[in-house]
Amino acid sequence: MDLVHIHFLLLSLLVIFSILAALNIRIIKAAILLAVVSLLTALILFLLETPLAAIFELSVCAGLITVIFISVISLTNPLTREERIEEKAKTLKRFVFLPGIVLVCAAAFYMLENSTNFIPIGASEIAVAQEGLWNSRQFDLIGQIIIILAGVFGVIVLFKDNKDDGGKK
Amino acid sequence: MTISLIFVPIILVILLNIPRLSGKTAYYAVLAFFIWQILSVFFPFTGSQQLAGLIGKVFTLNVYADGMSKIMIISAAIVGFVSLITSKAFSKYDSRLFSLSNLMLLSFAGINGLVFTKDIFTMYVFIEVIAAASYILISLDKKDGALEGGFKYLIISSIATVMMLFSISLFFLTAGSTGFAEISTAIRDFGGNPVILAAVMLFITGLLIKGGVIPFHSWLSGAYAEAPAGVSVFLGGIITKTVGIFALIRILYLVTGFNENIKMVLLITGALSIVIGAIMAVTQKDFKRVLAYSSISQVGYIVLALGAGTAFGVAAALFHVFNHAIFKSLLFVNSAAVEKQTGSLDVDSFGGLGYKMPVTSGTSAIAFLSAAGIPPFAGFWSKLLIILALWSAGYQGFAVLAVVASLFTMAYFLTLQKKVFFGELNPKLENVREAPLSLTACAIFLCALTIGVGLIFPYILNVFIFPAVGIM
């Protein structure tokens, strides 16, 4: 099988699974489908020669995010049976439009691209000097540190029970 | 100055948490940091240069500071200072004050990073830092409305983020890098390429969504009005202005430049925001919601000034960002004072509060006059500059619209002032007293700034605003 075909297969699977994930009525299934989407993304990242990012995607997005989603879903009340049946009919109704929209968009983007004059270079054809991963991106690293600290405070503030704190007014 | 302003907040957060100090200590430490931040702009030798040299031995950061960043740093520090004092008046518990001070520091690390960056991807990272801190700040009290408003903000802002990332990828595709200079070159070289056009438009739309300009304003009133009192000051005064408007100015000025399409988009969204924001503000019943919609209207002025597409227009926009930060935070401080003393924000339930709260009433009146563009307050000069910039760029119609719309501003602020502070005293409010000293002191400080900047505006223009955009 050709490399192009593998890319094509993975990308179409990506689109199909994301449609399923986005419109699935059972949130727990949607979360698992999202993990599959992450998995496919990680495979694509491997093919695009960014293996470290792929490993990160696999462990964080397919692993951690799914865990977060599933724990949130288990902490919250899912829909009751009747609500689910009612919702299912509605979902089917709105599901009808999406494939059409996707096709129209694909055609539109294809038309748009035909008017570009950009010529891509394959990564295999050019040798890049392997530079230190973070040497040029230390500023982003600082940003990551700050946002992780902010996340820690987010957990402290948002997940704590406010019996003794907040809610004073 | 640049590097240490990003590092000191991080170091402070770590010092405050290991070992965990009390909320009061954190509060005073953060206030001291804000004062130091203002000082380090005017007097770089107060420790910031030496510290920067020390940090520079370990990290090599790609930073860029100019006049625009200085203006943003000063206004951010002023608003942060006032906002933290206001929050203190509403914090019963030590732990709330502690989380608030730390989050404030982290968002300041984000703001300082954003204003110093010259890389489009780093800009995205720091915009997300500020956004993450502000989501947490909004939901600090976990009130119903705050959670709902904050969640709406989170969803809409995430969509905007994805749009920006999309355009970053497209920029990378064409330029091969994410630095401002490289992208600017790429835009010059393949200007007509649809990929580049799409990237520019997506990025600008993302920033306009984050700035809360009219077709994308639906999150703004909920987030502003439902946030805790002190946080509203911070959000309304500086956060959306840095995240949306300042980043927009940077991108327009350093990366894309102005072309006819961009100018048209800016002029139309700006004009729509001014008019619709003012009309919506008239119909609101909640004090903070009136202020939120007036924010949309004032942001419209800033975007309109950018739409003129000249350096003069950018200068006018920057000056209005500064003035808006001052008078809008003054108004939010006053709304906090009213909320604290009466426990309500419903405009119709007030009346005659001016007899009971003379300082709050007087400072609000001055802020209203400044916002409506009455001389000699600061708001008048920036609006004058905006109108002149539009006129000289050949958009006379929009200039006239800006003049007419400031009458609208006058109208809704007069209505608000009359309903809340003037008129018959509502008998239920017989026992209301003037707000505590910390709030009135903040109000007087901001009020003095509004008047002072209005009086010495030629100095401000020549020293800060015009050099920042390279006029003179």
Next chain:
Amino acid sequence: MIGDTLFLFKLYLITAPILFVVGIYAIITTRNIIAMIIGIEVMMKGVTVLLAAAGYFNGKPQVVEPLIITMIVVEVVILMISAGYIINIVKKHDSLDVANINKLKG
């Protein structure tokens, strides 16, 4: 070989916007707040793929690698915060439906 690369390039440039459209569509049509976050995640996946493709077709995959990792870290933090929001909203309203949450507010 060039033809193949061009075809692949176009394929990526079509897929990423489609994922964006799918995400937006999901956010607009759903009334469940967790499904909204899933919609945003789908959009993020599209962007991740596009960014990696941008690096690949520029011959600079090593340059985009740190960018993607940074993106993922930011994404996780924002997701944590939205999870906190969802848990608090459900505690208050006992519902995940946007309509119910808005109704109570009046």
